[in-house]
Amino acid sequence: MAAVLLAGFVCVWKLQERVDAERTTLQLGNDELSLRSPAVMKKLSLEYAPLLGAIYWTRAVQYFGGKHQAHDQNLDQLWPLLDIATTLDPNLLVAYRFGAMFLSDAPPRGAGQPDHAVELLQRGMKANPVYWRFYQDLGNVYYFDKKDYLKASQAFEAGSKLPNTPPFMKIMAAKIAGEGESLETSFALWLDIYRTSTNQDMRKNAEDHLRLVKMEMDLRAINQIADVYEQKTKQRAKRISDLAQAGLLAGQPQDPDGFPYVLGEQGKAEPNPKSPLREEWLKEKKQRSNELLK
Amino acid sequence: MRNIQTVAANTFREAVRDRVLYNLVFFALLMMGAAILVGQISIGIEQDVIVSLGLTAISVIGIFIAIFLGVALVSKEMDKRTLYALLAKPVKRREFLLGKFFGLVMTLTVNTAAMAAGLYIALWTVKHPLLKSDAYILVAVYLILLKLALIVALALLFSCFTTPFLAILFTAGMYVAGLFAADLRTVHGVDIDPGALRLMRGISYLLPNFQNFDVMGAVVHGRGVPSVIVWQATLYAILYITIVLTGAAVVFSRRNLK
Numbered sequence: 002m003a004a005v006l007l008a009g010f011v012c013v014w015k016l017q018e019r020v021d022a023e024r025t026t027l028q029l030g031n032d033e034l035s036l037r038s039p040a041v042m043k044k045l046s047l048e049y050a051p052l053l054g055a056i057y058w059t060r061a062v063q064y065f066g067g068k069h070q071a072h073d074q075n076l077d078q079l080w081p082l083l084d085i086a087t088t089l090d091p092n093l094l095v096a097y098r099f100g101a102m103f104l105s106d107a108p109p110r111g112a113g114q115p116d117h118a119v120e121l122l123q124r125g126m127k128a129n130p131v132y133w134r135f136y137q138d139l140g141n142v143y144y145f146d147k148k149d150y151l152k153a154s155q156a157f158e159a160g161s162k163l164p165n166t167p168p169f170m171k172i173m174a175a176k177i178a179g180e181g182e183s184l185e186t187s188f189a190l191w192l193d194i195y196r197t198s199t200n201q202d203m204r205k206n207a208e209d210h211l212r213l214v215k216m217e218m219d220l221r222a223i224n225q226i227a228d229v230y231e232q233k234t235k236q237r238a239k240r241i242s243d244l245a246q247a248g249l250l251a252g253q254p255q256d257p258d259g260f261p262y263v264l265g266e267q268g269k270a271e272p273n274p275k276s277p278l279r280e281e282w283l284k285e286k287k288q289r290s291n292e293l294l295k
Numbered sequence: 296m297r298n299i300q301t302v303a304a305n306t307f308r309e310a311v312r313d314r315v316l317y318n319l320v321f322f323a324l325l326m327m328g329a330a331i332l333v334g335q336i337s338i339g340i341e342q343d344v345i346v347s348l349g350l351t352a353i354s355v356i357g358i359f360i361a362i363f364l365g366v367a368l369v370s371k372e373m374d375k376r377t378l379y380a381l382l383a384k385p386v387k388r389r390e391f392l393l394g395k396f397f398g399l400v401m402t403l404t405v406n407t408a409a410m411a412a413g414l415y416i417a418l419w420t421v422k423h424p425l426l427k428s429d430a431y432i433l434v435a436v437y438l439i440l441l442k443l444a445l446i447v448a449l450a451l452l453f454s455c456f457t458t459p460f461l462a463i464l465f466t467a468g469m470y471v472a473g474l475f476a477a478d479l480r481t482v483h484g485v486d487i488d489p490g491a492l493r494l495m496r497g498i499s500y501l502l503p504n505f506q507n508f509d510v511m512g513a514v515v516h517g518r519g520v521p522s523v524i525v526w527q528a529t530l531y532a533i534l535y536i537t538i539v540l541t542g543a544a545v546v547f548s549r550r551n552l553k
Contacts, residue, residue: 044478047474048474048506051343051511052344052347052348055340055347058337059333059337059340062336063336090512090515095338095340095343200339
């Protein structure tokens with residue numbers, strides 16, 4: 002009897018594998034949310050909304066992670082999932098913070114929907130009025146993704162007035178108001194997230210950004226040295242070693258991943274073609290030139 | 296009083312014999328699975344899920360026990376004809392009812408306490424040491440227990456005058472309706488008759504308001520519950536249970552058991 006049952010289950014298992022394989026070819030997405038109204042969801046959840054909120058947050062994480070892994074940039078369902086999760090449990094702080102990060106980051110890192118990120122964070126502030134981190138996150142979205150430095154500064158300023166807020170908020174408010182976008186400000190913002198986040202994923206994201214910003218700062222410094230070299234020798238350096246030989250550089254500078262920087266065709270500093278950071282750098286460069294064209 | 300105690304103790308013993316407490320195994324497995332899984336598939340909500348899942352399981356399992364056993368308390372005794380032997384002794388009908396009520400509430404208390412202990416163990420495995428704010432979970436567990444006692448009282452009332460199947464439906468219906476009691480007071484609509492609005496408002500106060508016992512949203516995030524809410528909910532439960540049990544005793548004492 003036990004053998005028959007076991008054999009039966011093995012058959013079911015194998016059959017399911019076949020069914021799964023066939024259904025993959027149909028490309029039936031499981032993205033569709035059957036119920037889209039967060040308010041109705043809240044009512045239907047009876048008194049168990051917090052658990053359902055956590056389940057929807059997990060769904061959002063799984064959805065985002067799955068899409069990321071599949072290199073699929075269509076994240077249309079991310080906002081509805083976060084909308085439902087935070088309506089079911091308005092105190093689910095993590096859903097606002099990470100949700101805003103997922104939404105605001107430009108593709109391929111995120112959904113490239115900073116407006117939704119702003120909406121999500123503003124909703125979070127309403128439900129949790131003394132949680133100053135939301136103001137920091139809002140400031141970051143305005144600063145990094147919407148490039149609205151006035152609103153970014155205002156968000157940091159508003160957050161700095163809340164109880165138990167570190168002085169960092171007031172400093173950033175003044176810095177952004179005075180300088181707008183600068184590599185130093187970006188570095189300081191990401192560094193604070195890196196230092197204060199207890200979550201591994203958030204720290205990893207901050208670390209990735211820090212490496213990129215650090216590289217940008219290095220490239221800027223090398224270019225300044227190359228300009229000095231050009232002024233002295235009346236010709237542009239062709240290699241980094243030219244700068245070192247001229248005594249302007251102490252040695253061969255390397256990016257945060259340990260790859261030596263190179264000089265490009267026009268004598269401008271670039272990441273090493275073998276460096277994993279180069280691809281990210283090129284993407285950001287392209288994005289920036291697109292924004293300038295706009 | 297002694298009669299009530301005897302009936303209550305027997306009801307508790309009977310529930311244990313019926314393996315009602317076996318649900319604790321299911322609960323333990325659920326909590327262990329959640330503790331292992333959630334940290335790996337989600338971000339930053341390990342503790343939230345353990346607490347909300349634990350409290351939800353305590354509530355849902357408790358509601359099932361309260362409704363199904365609550366309805367069976369009287370009907371089973373009648374079906375087995377043991378009720379007649381019992382009532383032939385110097386036991387009043389209201390004493391029998393109260394004994395049954397307290398017996399099942401005792402069962403639910405033991406069950407809920409064991410599940411709460413399981414919840415704390417699961418919580419301890421995902422984060423230790425436990426914090427002072429984790430003690431708020433006990434407040435939520437206490438309020439769940441009050442809610443379950445109220446459901447038992449309702450189940451007893453309905454089982455006194457209708458069939459077990461209908462009693463289960465009525466009790467479950469009252470529970471769901473009670474969760475929406477406050478919403479009846481805030482219904483808005485252009486075409487709603489003012490008389491109907493007044494009626495809905497009246498009904499909303501008559502229904503058992505189960506929202507009074509819901510503090511899960513705060514407790515899950517480590518927020519405290521003001522003591523006034525706990526006292527009010529306790530008073531509400533005592534008052535409502537007294538009304539329902541009095542009603543049940545009146546109906547049951549007038550019921551023709553022949």
